Amino acid sequence: MTEGTKPEDMGRGVLYPELMATKIRLDRHEPSAAVARFVEYYWVVAWDLRGKSSHESKTLSHPNVHLVFEEPHPSVYGIVRGPFVRRISGRGHVLGARFRPGAFRALLDRPVADLVDRVVPATGLFDGGVLDTQRAVLSTDDDAEMVAAAEDFLLARLPEPDPVADTVADMVARITAEPSLVRVDEVADLLGVPVRRLQRLFAEYVGASPKWVLRRARLHEAAERAKQGTRIDWAALALDLGYSDQSHLTRDFTAAVGEPPAAYAKS
Structure with missing residues (x-):
């Protein structure tokens, strides 16, 4: 697990990218064609701050819902209207699926406005397979293996495109x-x-x-x-x-x- 994403590769919305680039590795991965009508991309954030101070990241969110495999449990993040702030420490990584605007509606089966400024446990929206996927994602440092686990999970559950x-x-x-x-x-x-x-x-x-x-x-x-x-x-x-x-x-x-x-x- 390495650090050192270039500031210019952090992406639009990430605040203080020069500092963030010294704290985390951020990589994005394309979804398969079968998932691409729902998911814009997968993202992996990894860090190793052992022996260092914790870091507080800040992002101006986009109009997207994210499914995130992280400790202590997988979560679904609705749109955050203010700045999204997250503190990291120690060593770890997370994988997220950034859904296309509007695409999570078919999985939620109710207005996406219900998720605004909320983080909800993914177990409340998906079956038990989401916990198996969580374990698979967090048990490896290999991005390809993380993405494959998320892809398998979503492919088995995505509805017909809307x-x-x-x-x-x-x-x-x-x-x-x-x-x-x-x-x-x-x-x-x-x-x-x-x-x-x-x-x-x-x-x-x-x-x-x-x-x-x-x-x-x-x-x-x-x-x-x-x-x-x-x-x-x-x-x-x-x-x-x-x-x-x-x-x-x-x-x-x-x-x-x-x-x-x-x-x-x-x-």
Whole structure:
């Protein structure tokens, strides 16, 4: 088990990536074709902090549900609207399956909004096989073996794909690719869907409102720009991202991250 993922490979949403890269190894693995309509990718986080201080990681989450095999038990993580904070210590690893936006609806069999800001034991949603998979994942340091165990578990339990979930995933992809979008009515016009229908679809399938998804995409972009290592014109960036002015961006960023964007860029 090794450390040393490059900061630029940490991915959008991981805060303080330079520091994180010294604490953990993060790798992503593609799902098989049979699982890909449900799972975007598998991720493995491994660390060895024996003899060192514990570390608190912070992430601005995406509009995805995760199934995570970890100690003390496997869990399902709904969308976290604030920053996701996790403290690690000692030596360990976890494997997660990041579901496509909307795809977990078929497994949950109720609105995904019920999972917002919640972590629920996977044993309450899946049969006993989830514990067998947990043991298989945590008993090996080999990523391929971890992913194979998760794949076998999911392949035996995935329902028929839901075309509506596919449509919703495409909607999320389109609006997160355009962080300058500001208003829900703009999104509705872009997608050709009435505002009320869009809001219902997101509550049912995504778990977060279109407004939240828009706001989070802007914050992800601001955090990415802040870590590029170049001098930033914050007023211009605020306008690029659809904020009314620099102070609006600063308030939004500070509320989510815990410090203003200029201070974050220097950290």
